[in-house]
Structures are given as structure tokens and as C-alpha cells.
Amino acid sequence: MxxxxxxxxxxGFAGIGMAMALRRAGRDDFVLLExxxxxxxxxxxxxxxxxxxxxxxxxxxxxxxxxPSWSGTYAQGHEIRTYLxxxxxxxxLRDRLRLNSGMQWADWDAEHEAWRIGTGVGxxxxxxxxxxxxxLTEPSIPEIAGLETFRGPLFHSARWDHSADLARLRVxxxxxxxxxxxxxxxxxxxxxxxxxxQRSPAWIVPRGGSEYSEADRARFAARxxxxxxxxxxxxxxxxxxxxxxxxxxxxxxxxxxxxxxxxHAQVTVPALRAALTPDYAFGCKRVLxxxxxxxxxxxxxxxxxxxxxxxxxxxxLVAADGSRHDVxxxxxxxxxxxxxxxxxxxxxxxxxETLARHWSTGMTSFASTVVAGFPxxxxxxxxxxxxxxxxxxxxxxxxxxxxxxxxxRRQEVGGVLRVDPGAEQAYTDEIAxxxxxxPWMTGGCRNWYxxxxxxxxxxxxxxxxxxxxxxxxxxxxxxxxxAPDLEPALEPALEGRPA
Numbered sequence: 001m002x003x004x005x006x007x008x009x010x011x012g013f014a015g016i017g018m019a020m021a022l023r024r025a026g027r028d029d030f031v032l033l034e035x036x037x038x039x040x041x042x043x044x045x046x047x048x049x050x051x052x053x054x055x056x057x058x059x060x061x062x063x064x065x066x067x068p069s070w071s072g073t074y075a076q077g078h079e080i081r082t083y084l085x086x087x088x089x090x091x092x093l094r095d096r097l098r099l100n101s102g103m104q105w106a107d108w109d110a111e112h113e114a115w116r117i118g119t120g121v122g123x124x125x126x127x128x129x130x131x132x133x134x135x136l137t138e139p140s141i142p143e144i145a146g147l148e149t150f151r152g153p154l155f156h157s158a159r160w161d162h163s164a165d166l167a168r169l170r171v172x173x174x175x176x177x178x179x180x181x182x183x184x185x186x187x188x189x190x191x192x193x194x195x196x197x198q199r200s201p202a203w204i205v206p207r208g209g210s211e212y213s214e215a216d217r218a219r220f221a222a223r224x225x226x227x228x229x230x231x232x233x234x235x236x237x238x239x240x241x242x243x244x245x246x247x248x249x250x251x252x253x254x255x256x257x258x259x260x261x262x263x264h265a266q267v268t269v270p271a272l273r274a275a276l277t278p279d280y281a282f283g284c285k286r287v288l289x290x291x292x293x294x295x296x297x298x299x300x301x302x303x304x305x306x307x308x309x310x311x312x313x314x315x316x317l318v319a320a321d322g323s324r325h326d327v328x329x330x331x332x333x334x335x336x337x338x339x340x341x342x343x344x345x346x347x348x349x350x351x352x353e354t355l356a357r358h359w360s361t362g363m364t365s366f367a368s369t370v371v372a373g374f375p376x377x378x379x380x381x382x383x384x385x386x387x388x389x390x391x392x393x394x395x396x397x398x399x400x401x402x403x404x405x406x407x408x409r410r411q412e413v414g415g416v417l418r419v420d421p422g423a424e425q426a427y428t429d430e431i432a433x434x435x436x437x438x439p440w441m442t443g444g445c446r447n448w449y450x451x452x453x454x455x456x457x458x459x460x461x462x463x464x465x466x467x468x469x470x471x472x473x474x475x476x477x478x479x480x481x482x483a484p485d486l487e488p489a490l491e492p493a494l495e496g497r498p499a
Contacts, residue, residue, distance in 0.1 A: 006030035006407070007117055007126035009103045009343070012041020014132035014380040014396050016084060017062060019093050021400035025408060031126075032093065033119055035102025039088055040081040041134050048160045048179060048331075049186035051077035054207070054289045058227065059234040059391045062087060066227050068220030073209025103133075103343065108350040108375060113416050115376065127415070128376040128407060133343045135381050135459065136336040142174065145311040152315060153329040157183060158336070166329050168192045172317055174309050175333035176202055178288055183333065185292035188301040195317070195325045196297065199308040200285075200445065201276045203259045207289040235465075238390030242464050245283040245389045247439045256282040266294035275306040284443025286388060339363070339451040339458055341382065349374040350418075359383075362451030362458040366427045366479045367472055369399050372419040376410070378403045384431050386459045388440075388449070394465045402472045406480075414483035423479040434462040 006022060008015045011034035022030055038044055053060050057070035060080070065087050071079060088094060101119040106129060109116045115129040139156040147154075153164035157179040167190040173180055176198040187194050212220075220227045243251035259282065267273045276297065278285075297304050307321035317325045341363070344356035351373055358364070358373055363383035365371050370378060379385075380399045387395060410417055435441050435457040440449050449459040461468050 001123045001125055002031065003114075003125045004029050004031050005126065006128045006130060007115065007124050008032045008130045008132055009106075009117075010034065010041065010132035010134060011036075011039040011088075011097060011099075012043070012132065012134050013084065013393055014041075014134065014400075015039075015130075016087055016091075016093065017393070017396045018130050018132055018378075018380060018400045018403065019096060020062065020064065020087075020091055021397075021404040022407075023091065025404040027404065027407065030096060031124060032097045033101045033103055033117070033124065034097060034099050037099055038085075039097070040084050042136055043077050043080040043084065045137070046077055046158050046160075046179070047162070048157045048183045050182040051179075052182060053077070053080060054178065055238075055391045056209075056234045058231050059238065060393055062393065063231075063397060065090065066220075066224065066231065068217055068227055070212060070217075072211040074207070103346060105346050105348070107348045110350060113375075128378065128410075128417075129347075130378045130380060130403060131343055131347070131382065132380045133341070135338055135341065135386060138337045138342045139332070140335045140337050141332060142309070142334050144174075144309055147312050149314050150312045150330055152327070155331065157331055157333040164329065166191055169328040170195070170326065172197065172309075172325065172327035172330045173333055174331070175199070175335065177333060177335055178286060179335075180333035181288050181290045181293045183331070184302065185290075185296040187331075188296040188299060191301070192328075194296075194302045195305060195327055196302055197305045197307065197309040197317075197319060198275070200280070201278050201306075202285060202288045203256070203278050203282050204262060204288045204290055204293060205255065205259050206262050207291045235390070235394070239464050239466060241389040245287065245439075246462065247281070247283060247437060247443075252282050252439070255287075259287075263294060267298045269298065272298060272304060275304060278445075280445035281439040281443030283388065283439040284445035285447045335448060338448040339453075347374065347377070349377075361454040362456045364424055364428045364458075366419050366424045367399075367402060367475050368395075368461065368468075369402055370406070370417070370419045370479065372421040372424040375416045375418045378406075383458055384461050386449070386461065387465070388460055390465055395461065395468060398465070398469050398472055402475065406477075409477055412477070413480055416483065418481045420479055420481050428456075431462060432456060435460075438462060 008018050011032050015032055019032055053075050056073055057075035061067055067083055101121050104118040104120050106115055106117045115126045117124040139158045155161045169191055170193045171187055171191045172195045173184055174197045244255035296302050305319050307319040309317055310320045311318045315326055317327060344359055345354055347355040353373060365383040368383055368385040380396055385395050440457055449457055451458040
């Protein structure tokens with residue numbers, strides 16, 4: 001058994017960011033547990049054609065590690081993975097990495113006042129547990145009748161099968177979200193034909209951007225102040241964008257007009273244009289960026305089916321509108337299990353309750369980071385920690401700093417940080433009040449930001465990054481209970497765990 005102060009689960013942006021924050025706080029007794037054979041998280045797992053970030057590259061990185069070598073305004077997926085590898089080396093984290101060591105279970109050990117974490121290659125005992133598992137890790141597979149009868153290549157966009165040669169095949173794609181918007185234009189260039197099943201259209205605005213020349217990259221490397229200024233500008237632009245995403249009438253109207261003008265400029269056929277026009281409020285779902293999607297869909301290479309895929313009969317796909325389409329391969333660009341985080345089933349708190357059960361009506365927390373009933377547990381990139389207008393890395397850095405600061409005060413409450421359930425409820429109510437009038441709640445769409453079990457906004461932070469920073473700054477330690485007189489019972493959920 002390995003004993004450490006902090007165990008971090010996940011070696012994507014959140015896990016690496018947490019490790020960096022601990023180092024800067026003078027805490028070096030930690031391990032990074034990663035289920036895969038390399039770091040990278042989302043950017044390791046998603047390798048579909050055209051995968052890229054829709055946040056400007058110079059904002060999508062750690063403040064302490066600016067990267068003058070980004071190839072352009074928006075980084076490609078493989079670049080981001082390489083960047084994370086470089087950060088791990090620059091921070092000297094290789095000796096803290098435990099690859100191929102995914103968390104299989106985690107129990108609060110009352111006797112040792114620590115977390116016992118099973119990894120498949122041994123048990124780790126940690127004073128504190130940081131779940132940096134990501135929110136978009138497990139693909140969501142829709143229930144499609146007869147899907148098992150499909151005999152051609154069939155896979156989710158986040159588990160791209162590179163052994164399947166789709167060139168000159170008839171390819172079906174299910175979904176028109178962020179992944180589909182990137183991969184459909186790529187498939188249209190090589191496939192015999194693409195049939196795209198759209199349950200509901202997305203609001204899409206111009207992507208723009210450009211490639212950086214060698215001279216640009218050399219200048220960024222030689223002038224760190226210029227790179228820092230660019231990041232500041234991108235941050236300000238992102239914060240300003242919050243208004244249009246959150247329902248400010250004037251800002252939303254301007255952004256919607258831009259999206260409609262983009263659609264009208266690129267799609268000339270009225271019927272197709274109508275099928276691609278959302279019937280819900282701007283910002284209700286994730287707003288997408290693309291200059292290539294509409295031209296691809298408007299070309300002879302793609303057929304848009306403005307209906308969900310209902311069933312499969314061998315190679316024949318039947319849409320909900322009754323139309324039938326023959327394809328040779330099928331790609332499910334259907335998103336992820338976002339509101340019901342898979343790791344929550346693996347974590348058992350001090351009263352024998354799993355995190356999944358605690359979140360049975362939707363994720364809750366205090367400061368989007370700590371959870372009542374789960375001592376010394378921190379969740380990064382989890383409840384109400386996502387953004388719809390800017391870089392998620394900014395939120396991760398704020399959460400990591402909060403976590404490092406709280407750990408420094410751990411001895412003030414006897415070494416165990418127990419969240420006051422009242423503080424968690426108050427924060428949950430605060431989120432609900434802030435979200436109540438936003439398009440995410442009132443915009444007339446079904447989105448992955450809202451938990452369908454309770455109708456609460458559980459993924460997004462309903463404010464700016466600056467507001468989140470200020471909210472965490474107001475946390476003064478009163479969110480934690482004084483050392484209680486507890487007698488935790490061993491519940492059936494703990495049975496079968498190794499001693």
C-alpha cells in the first residue's frame with residue numbers, strides 16, 4: 001500500500017493543474033493516478049478527423065506555461081496533447097505519475113481518516129482525494145433499436161477507429177454537436193457520401209482565426225510580454241461573450257443576428273436553411289464555431305436528415321420521420337455522459353453513500369469543488385464548473401488554487417475537512433437563482449448543462465470567470481464543520497473492498 005497526502009485521479013488539464021498548484025503551495029506528497037498509458041485526458045481520447053479546440057489557443061493553456069508554438073488561433077487536438085506532455089516534463093511530474101492505474105473504487109476510511117483508493121495495481125491511502133476525472137470522458141450511446149444488427153464499422157466519435165478506412169464509403173453520422181461540426185466536413189472530403197442525422201440544429205457562428213507563421217511564433221517566443229498581452233485580450237473577449245450566452249437581450253440579439261447571417265451566407269437553399277435554423281434561444285445549447293460545416297452540408301457530398309435516428313435494420317437506417325438511408329459505416333457523434341459522472345459510482349463517503357447516490361437528483365457542491373458527506377474530497381471540472389463562453393482551464397486553475405489553500409488549513413479542523421450540508425445547499429440555491437432566467441433554463445431546448453432528473457443547471461457556472469474567482473475568494477473556511485463526534489457505520493456499499 002502507498003501512503004500519500006494527496007491522490008489526484010486523472011492526468012488531463014485538471015489533474016496536471018492540481019499537481020502544479022500543490023507544488024506551488026509547497027506540497028509535494030502526492031500521486032497522479034491515470035487510467036490510460038499517457039496523459040492528455042480529452043485530448044488523448046478524441047482523435048477524430050478535424051478535432052480541434054474552439055477556444056483560442058493562447059487562452060487554452062496554463063497561465064504559468066504560455067506556449068509560443070501554437071500553430072494558429074485554434075489549436076488542433078494533437079497539439080494540445082503534446083502541450084500537456086511538455087507541461088508534465090517542465091513541472092517534473094513524471095515521478096508522480098502512475099499510468100495504467102485507474103481508480104477502481106475509493107472509500108473513506110474512518111479509522112485512518114483517509115481515502116483508500118483501489119487502482120488495480122495496488123491500494124493508495126491518501127489524506128485527501130482530488131477527482132480530476134473530466135466531465136466528457138464516457139461516450140453517450142443512444143438507444144437505437146436494432147443497432148446491434150449493423151455490420152459495418154460502427155463507433156463513437158470519441159473512440160475513433162483508425163483501422164476503419166471510411167474513404168469511398170457511405171457514412172452515416174448521428175448528431176450535430178461540437179464533434180460533428182468538426183468531423184463532417186473532413187468526412188465529406190473523402191467519403192462516397194455522408195448522411196447526417198440531426199435531432200436539433202445548433203447555433204453556429206463564424207470561426208475565423210488564422211495560422212501563425214514561423215515569424216509569429218518566433219516573435220511570441222522572443223517577446224513574452226506580447227504573448228501575455230494577447231492572453232489578456234483573449235480573456236477580456238471571453239468575459240464579454242458571457243452576456244450573449246447568458247441571455248442579455250441586446251448581446252444575444254447581436255450574436256443571433258451574426259449566426260443567422262452566417263447561415264444565410266453559406267446556405268442558399270431555403271428548405272435546407274430552414275432545417276438548419278434553431279427554434280430555441282441563442283445560448284440555450286453550446287454555441288458552435290465553424291466556417292466549414294454549412295458549406296459541407298450544403299454540398300452534394302452530404303445529405304441532412306432533419307430527424308433523429310430511430311432504428312437500424314442491417315445497413316439501412318430509419319429516421320424518426322420515416323425516411324430510410326443505406327450506409328456502409330456509422331459514426332455516433334452523440335456526446336458524453338455529462339450530468340451523471342461515471343466516477344461517482346466508485347466513490348463511497350463516510351456514511352456509506354456513493355457520490356452517485358448523493359448526486360441522484362443532480363450534482364451539488366460548495367464552491368463547485370467540495371461535497372458534503374465526503375471528507376477531504378475535491379472535485380475539479382465537476383458540478384457547475386464548466387463554461388459556455390471561455391476557457392475551462394481558467395476555472396480549473398481557480399479550483400486548484402482553492403483546493404491547495406483549503407488543504408493548507410486542514411489542521412485547523414483536526415485534519416478532516418467536512419463540508420457543512422447547509423453550505424452546500426446554500427451554494428446550490430445560489431446557483432439555481434443565478435441560472436433561473438438564463439437561456440440554459442428558459443430557452444426552449446434540451447441541453448447537457450441541465451440534469452434531467454431535477455431540472456437544475458448542474459454543469460455550467462452561471463457567471464463570468466471573474467465572478468467565480470470572487471466567489472471562491474469569499475470562502476473563508478466556514479463551509480467546513482468543526483471536528484464532529486461521528487460514529488460512521490460500515491454500509492453494504494463497502495463490502496468486498498480489500499483491507
